[in-house]
Each structure stands twice: as C-alpha cells, then as structure tokens.
Amino acid sequence: MKQNFATIAFYNVENFYSKTSDDSFLPGNVSKWKDHRYDVKVDKIAFCISKIGQFETNELPYLVGLAEIENEEVLNDLTDSPFLKSGNYNVLLYESLDERRINVGLLYRQQFFEIIESEPVRFVFKDQNENKSFTRDILYVKGKLFGEMIHLFIVHLPSKIDKEVNQLKRQHIFKIIRKRINDLLTEKFSEKIIVMGDFNDSPTNEDLRLELNTRPKQDEIKGKELFNPMVGLQSYKRGSLIFKKQWMLFDQQLFSKGFLVDDSNLEYIKTDIFDASFLKNSDGKSTGLPFRTFVGGKYFGGYSDHFPVYTILKY
Secondary structure, three states, X not given: OOOOEEEEEEXXXXXXXXXXXXXXXXXXXXXXXXXXXXXXXXXXXXXXXXXXXXXXXXXXXXXXXXXXXXXXXXXHHHHHOOOOHHHOEEEEEOOOOOOOOOEEEEEEEOOOEEEEEEEEEOOEEEOOOOOEEEOOOEEEEEEEEOOEEEEEEEEEOOOOOOHHHHHHHHHHHHHHHHHHHHXXXXXXXXXXXXXXXXXXXXXXXXXXXXXXXXXXXXXXXXXXXXXXXXXXXXXXXXXXXXXXXXXXXXXXXXXXXXXXXXXXXXXXXXXXXXXXXXXXXXXXXXXXXXXXXXXXXXXXXXXXXXXXXXXXXXX
C-alpha cells in the first residue's frame, strides 16, 4: 500500500497588514509600507510556505495556520501568488477586536480539506475599573482532511509584556481551550485534535503544561493528554524566534492521542522548525537570525521575526 505524507504548518508572519490598512497600524509609517514592499512580502511569505515540508512530501502544505494577519485580503493575495496558486487554497479568517488589529487565519487546500464548522473563540477582559481589553481570537475549525475528521485550534496568545496581567489572560485562555477539547473527546479518546500557534512562551511553560495537560513523549500519551513534540526541539542553538537574545520556541503544535495510534488514518510522523537559510540574515552580528521585514521602523525586506513550524502526517 502506497504511503502518502502531508504537511501541516504554522507561521507567525509578523505585522502583515494589507495595502488598505489604517495608517496608524502600518509598520514604520504609511510612507514606508508602499505597494511594492507589500507585494515583496506577499511573494516572500508565499515562497516560504511553498517550501515548508517540501523535502519530506514533495507537496505544498495542506493546512497552514497563520498569525499576525490583518484581514482576508492578505490571505487572498498569498493564495494568488504564483508560488501557491497550484495548491488551490481557500482561506478562513475572522477579524478580532485585538488592539493591533492582527488575527489568526487558515490557508487550506480545498480539494483535500472540507470545513464542516468554524468559529472565532473571543476573549474580552476587564480590569478592576471595568475597562475592557481584547486579544486575538482563537480560530476553531472542524473539518475533514482526506475524509478524516479533525479539529483545529489556531492561537496567538498574549505576549510576555505586562507579565502579570498577560499571564492571567493566558491561564484563562488555556482553561477555555482545555474545556473545549474535553467537550470534544469521547471515551475512546480517538478524536484528532491539533492546537497550534504562537503561545508566547516555551513548551515547558508550567501554565501550558498543566492547563493543557501536555506531555513531551509520544509513547506516554494517555486519555485526554496532548503530545507536545516541541519540547524535544528546543535548545540554546535553535528555535523559532529570538527573545531577549536567546533562541525560544514560542511557535508550537500539539496533538491529541488520535494521531498517535498505529491504526490511525492520519498518523503523526514528525515535527520540526522550518529554518531554511533563505529565512536568515546572512551578514553582520545578526547572521543566522530571522530575516525580518522591518526592524525598529527600518525596512529590510525580509520575511518575519519568526520561523515556521510544521508537522508531517501519514495518510
């Protein structure tokens, strides 16, 4: 029997605003975010996506979760790029109430993935004075990948800035995700669930481990636990972004037990960081670091401050 392999990816594309964005949100300022620079970023991000998992599968990714996307216009421009056109992608994005107006979204190859249901999971927080604050929605998607039902949660959690307040927000969001996962699981724990995104913390973070009930070893996953393969990938020499001059692995993909059993129609194979050389700076003190579009308001014409992460599934 022929074995086929599919790539599921996540990529924080850093401040990817549309051409028509409100000036105040544009990187640097409006004079710096010109049509040409937007088009360059579209092509660079699309090219990068086209290469994720290419070595293992010789195919374009089937599902791509994205963070820091302003609106559907950006996603459509990505799918219209010559680098992704052959994938026949469709897009999904709900605009959130986030102060920076950035959102999570999904690219999916509609010949192979059928959306059954989707919704934004919205969070509104209040301080002691009843002042409201907002963060990015979680994108929940239920659909069939190669005919097999899966559940996706695409996340971009609050940052580590304003640590105490945002830690409480992250804890609350983790609890909501966990509750929704528990509601999906039946007695056999065979449901296929993926939680992926920018967690703004490491795979060994205590809140993430305890609230989402994650474990680092595939063969130890039981019941409601989630497998976090990123624990085995984090090191001082490699990560998905630089934070405080250290490699960190904030971008993560978590998997339920349903992907890990031998007779699964969608079987987990491997997870990795896509840190190809073209995504890195090639000179000076920043050699080897993510090649960004803007740094401190100065245009460099790169990709993002994050590297993508991806997983290979067998189907």
